[in-house]
Amino acid sequence: xxxxxxxxxxxxxxxxxxxxxxxxxxxxxxxxxxxxxxxxxxxxxxxxxxxxxxxxxxxxxxxxxxxxxxxxxxxxxxxxxxxxxxxxxxxxxxxxxxxxxxxxxxxxxxxxxxxxxxxxxxxxxxxxxxxxxxxxx
Amino acid sequence: xxxxxxxxxxxxxxxxxxxxxxxxxxxxxxxxxxxxxxxxxxxxxxxxxxxxxxxxxxxxxxxxxxxxxxxxxxxxxxxxxxxxxxxxxxxxxxxxxxxxxxxxxxxxxxxxxxxxxxxxxxxxxxxxxxxxxxxxxxxxxxxxxxxxxxxxxxxxxxxxxxxxxxxxxxxxxxxxxxxxxxxxxxxxxxxxxxxxxxxxxxxxxxxxxxxxxxxxxxxxxxxxxxxxxxxxxxxxxxxxxxxxxxxxxxxxxxxxxxxxxxxxxxxxxxxxxxxxxxxxxxxxxxxxxxxxxxxxxxxxxxxxxxxxxxxxxxxxxxxxxxxxxxxxxxxxxxxxxxxxxxxxxxxxxxxxxxxxxxxxxxxxxxxxxxxxxxxxxxxxxxxxxxxxxxxxxxxxxxxxxxxx
Numbered sequence: 001x002x003x004x005x006x007x008x009x010x011x012x013x014x015x016x017x018x019x020x021x022x023x024x025x026x027x028x029x030x031x032x033x034x035x036x037x038x039x040x041x042x043x044x045x046x047x048x049x050x051x052x053x054x055x056x057x058x059x060x061x062x063x064x065x066x067x068x069x070x071x072x073x074x075x076x077x078x079x080x081x082x083x084x085x086x087x088x089x090x091x092x093x094x095x096x097x098x099x100x101x102x103x104x105x106x107x108x109x110x111x112x113x114x115x116x117x118x119x120x121x122x123x124x125x126x127x128x129x130x131x132x133x134x135x136x137x
Numbered sequence: 138x139x140x141x142x143x144x145x146x147x148x149x150x151x152x153x154x155x156x157x158x159x160x161x162x163x164x165x166x167x168x169x170x171x172x173x174x175x176x177x178x179x180x181x182x183x184x185x186x187x188x189x190x191x192x193x194x195x196x197x198x199x200x201x202x203x204x205x206x207x208x209x210x211x212x213x214x215x216x217x218x219x220x221x222x223x224x225x226x227x228x229x230x231x232x233x234x235x236x237x238x239x240x241x242x243x244x245x246x247x248x249x250x251x252x253x254x255x256x257x258x259x260x261x262x263x264x265x266x267x268x269x270x271x272x273x274x275x276x277x278x279x280x281x282x283x284x285x286x287x288x289x290x291x292x293x294x295x296x297x298x299x300x301x302x303x304x305x306x307x308x309x310x311x312x313x314x315x316x317x318x319x320x321x322x323x324x325x326x327x328x329x330x331x332x333x334x335x336x337x338x339x340x341x342x343x344x345x346x347x348x349x350x351x352x353x354x355x356x357x358x359x360x361x362x363x364x365x366x367x368x369x370x371x372x373x374x375x376x377x378x379x380x381x382x383x384x385x386x387x388x389x390x391x392x393x394x395x396x397x398x399x400x401x402x403x404x405x406x407x408x409x410x411x412x413x414x415x416x417x418x419x420x421x422x423x424x425x426x427x428x429x430x431x432x433x434x435x436x437x438x439x440x441x442x443x444x445x446x447x448x449x450x451x452x453x454x455x456x457x458x459x460x461x462x463x464x465x466x467x468x469x470x471x472x473x474x475x476x477x478x479x480x481x482x483x484x485x486x487x488x489x490x491x492x493x494x495x496x497x498x499x500x501x502x503x504x505x506x507x508x509x510x511x512x513x514x515x516x517x518x519x520x521x522x523x524x525x526x527x528x529x530x531x532x533x534x535x536x537x538x539x540x541x
Contacts, residue, residue: 003452011452017520034538035523036483038446038464038472042522060522064448064465068520103470113539 003065004099010069015076018058020044028122030114039063039107041071043114045078045086047122054078054086059114066104070094070111083119140456142502146341146436146495147290147318148460152387153343153496159390160345163383171380172371182382189389193350196392197316197335198326205351205372206385210317213336213351214241214284216376217313220362221282221334222249225311229279233310235259235267235296236478238286241336242315246284255279261478265294265428272304280310287319287335291462291475291491292428293437295323302331311360317341317349321395322434323403327352333360339384343496344391348384351376402496406435409494409503414438416507421514423527427462427476427489436494441476441485442510444524445517450490453513457506462489484533 003011019042020027026047033040039062046056057075061068073094078086094100094108143151152160163185171186173179190201207213222232234246236258246256257275259267267285276283283305288295302312313334319325320335321342327335335352339345353375354360368377395402418424423443439462442450447463460466462473464487472486492506518524526533 011449014520019525031522032539035487035533036538038483038487040522040538042525060520060525062444062521062523063446064463065452067446068449117539 006073006098007066007069007100010072010098011065014059014068014072016056016058016072016079017060019060020046020056020058025049025125026122028118028120028125030117030119030121032113032117033063033110035062039067039110041067041110041114043071043074043111043118045083045118045122047083047126049126052082052084054081054083063107063110064104066098066100067107067110069098070100070107071114073097074111074115078115083122086115086119089115138499138501138505141458142456142498142506143458143495144498144502144506145458145460145491145493146498147293147491147493149340149346150343150495151497152340152345153391153394155394156344156387156390160383160387163386169382171382172369182380185382185386186380189385189392192389192393192396193337194352196325196396197320197337197352198328199352200355202373203327203352203355205353205375206380206388207349207351207376208347208381209340209349210239210315210336210338211241212376213338213349214239214315215245216351216362216365217334217336218242218245218249218282218284219365220375221311221313221360222252222254223363224361225281229277229281229310231255231257231277231279232282232284233257233259233272233275233280234284235261235286237261237265237289237291237475238284239290239315239317242284242286259285263479263481264431265289265292265475265479266432267296267301269297269300269304272301276304276308276310278308280305280308282311282313284313284315287314287316287325288323288434288437289428289475290318291473292439292479293318293434294428295319295432295434297432298330298332302333306331311358318434321392321399322406322436324399327354333358337388339388339391342391342395345384345387348381348388350388403435406494409498409500410436410438410492412500413492413494413503413507414440416504417510420507420511423524425481425485427479427481427485438492438494439476440490440492441481441488442490442514443485443488444521444527445514446487447489449517450488450510450513453517454506454509457509459493460491462486462491 169178169182447461448465476486
C-alpha cells in the first residue's frame with residue numbers, strides 16, 4: 001500500500017515525541033489501544049490551569065505508520081487549543097488531513113479516543129485538585 | 138550493492154538465469170504441444186517434458202512416472218487432498234492436518250468438511266512442531282490421509298516428516314506433505330521420508346511461476362487419485378490440460394540446479410542467516426526468534442522485535458523487501474495465524490519480520506539489512522509507549538488495556 005506524503009512526513013519526522021510526568025496536576029494522559037490489537041497510543045497534554053489552553057502535547061505510539069502519523073498530527077493540532085476546542089477534533093479531520101485509506105480509519109479513531117482520554121484525565125485531576133483545595137480551606 | 142534488496146524468498150524467488158535460458162526456446166522455436174503425437178513439434182515438446190519429469194523425480198528420490206505436473210503447489214495441494222478424499226471415501230472420511238499449514242491446505246480441508254469429511258487440525262508446540270503423541274492420539278480407523286507440511290512458509294520449521302509418515306502408515310493412512318518451501322532447499326527423499334504425496338512449486342526454487350508438480354507414489358502403496366480437472370486425460374488421467382512446456386522445462390532445470398548445488402547452498406544460506414541473526418540479537422534487546430532454530434530451513438529467520446509494530450518497521454526499511462506477520466500487513470487485518478498458533482501472544486505476531494534469504498543475496502546485503510533494521514527498531518522504540526513501560530519495569534501483561 002502506498003502512503004500519502006503527509007503520513008510519510010509524520011513517520012519520518014514525528015512531531016512532539018516524548019513523555020510528561022504523569023503525576024503533574026497540569027498534565028492529562030490518555031493511553032488507548034492494546035498490544036494484541038497491534039496499536040497503543042499514549043497522548044499527553046500540558047494545560048495552563050489559568051487559561052485552560054493546551055501549552056504542550058506529546059505522544060508515543062506503538063502501531064503502524066498511519067497510527068504514528070495520526071498521533072503526531074494530533075499533538076500538533078492540540079497545542080494552543082483550549083481544552084474544549086481540543087474535544088472538537090474529530091477522527092474524520094485526521095483522515096482528511098492525512099488522506100488515510102479506509103483500512104486505516106481505525107488509526108484516526110484511536111487518535112480521537114486518545115485526545116478524549118487525555119483531556120478526560122486532565123479534567124478529573126483538576127476537579128480533584130479543586131476538591132482538595134476546598135477541603136483544605 | 139543495488140537497492141532495493143530482495144529478502145522475501147519464501148514469497149517467491151527470481152528465476153535463475155540458467156533456468157530462464159533453458160526455457161526460452163520452448164516459447165518460440167520448439168513450441169509444440171506435448172500431446173501432439175504425430176509430428177516432430179509434439180515429439181520435441183514431449184521429450185523436453187519427460188526430461189524435466191526425470192529431473193524433478195531425481196531431486197526427491199522418486200521415479201519419473203510418479204511426477205504429475207500442475208499449475209503450482211496450490212493446485213497440487215487441492216489435487217492431493219480432494220483426490221485422495223474422493224478416491225478413498227469408502228475406506229474412511231477422516232483427514233489430519235496441522236493448524237500452521239498453508240491456506241491451500243487449510244481452505245481445502247474446510248471445503249472437504251463442508252462435504253462431510255472430518256478434519257483434525259493438530260495444534261503445534263511453541264517451537265512450531267507437531268507433537269507426535271498428539272498425532273498418534275488423533276489417528277482413527279477412519280483416517281485416510283495425514284497432511285503435514287515439510288517446511289513452514291513463515292517460520293521455516295521442518296516437521297519430523299519421517300516420524301509422521303511412520304505413524305500414518307501404522308494405521309493404514311496415506312501421508313501427503315506440502316513440500317513447497319523445502320524441496321530444492323533441503324534434502325527431501327520420498328523413500329527415506331515415507332512420503333506418499335508431495336506438493337512442489339517451481340517459483341520457490343528459482344523456477345517460473347505458474348508451474349508445479351505433485352509426487353504421487355506408485356509402489357508400496359500405489360496411491361490413486363480422483364482427478365479434479367476433467368479433459369483430455371493428460372498426466373495419466375490425473376490432471377487434464379495442455380502441458381505448460383516452457384514452465385515444466387524451467388521446473389526441471391531448477392530441480393537439476395538445486396540437486397547439483399544444494400550442499401553448497403545450504404552452507405552459504407546458513408552462514409548468511411546466522412550472521413543476520415547474530416547481528417540483530419547482539420545489538421538489540423527484547424528480540425525473539427519464532428519457531429525452533431534446531432529444525433529449520435537454512436534461509437529462514439522469523440524474528441519479533443518486541444514493542445515495535447511490524448508494518449511501521451517495514452515502512453522504515455522500505456528499501457528492503459521482507460514481510461511481517463502484523464495484522465496491518467495482511468489482507469484480513471488479522472495477525473499471522475501461524476505465529477498465533479505458537480501461543481506466543483498476538484503482540485509478538487504484530488512485531489514479527491520474516492527474512493527469507495535466497496541464492497542471489499550477498500553478504501554485503503546482509504550487513505546492510507542488519508544495520509538498517511537495528512537503526513529503525515531503535516528509532517521506533519524511542520516512539521513506543523510499550524518500550525518505555527517495559528524499561529520502567531511495568532509488566533505489560535498486567536496492564537488493563539482498552540481493547541478496540
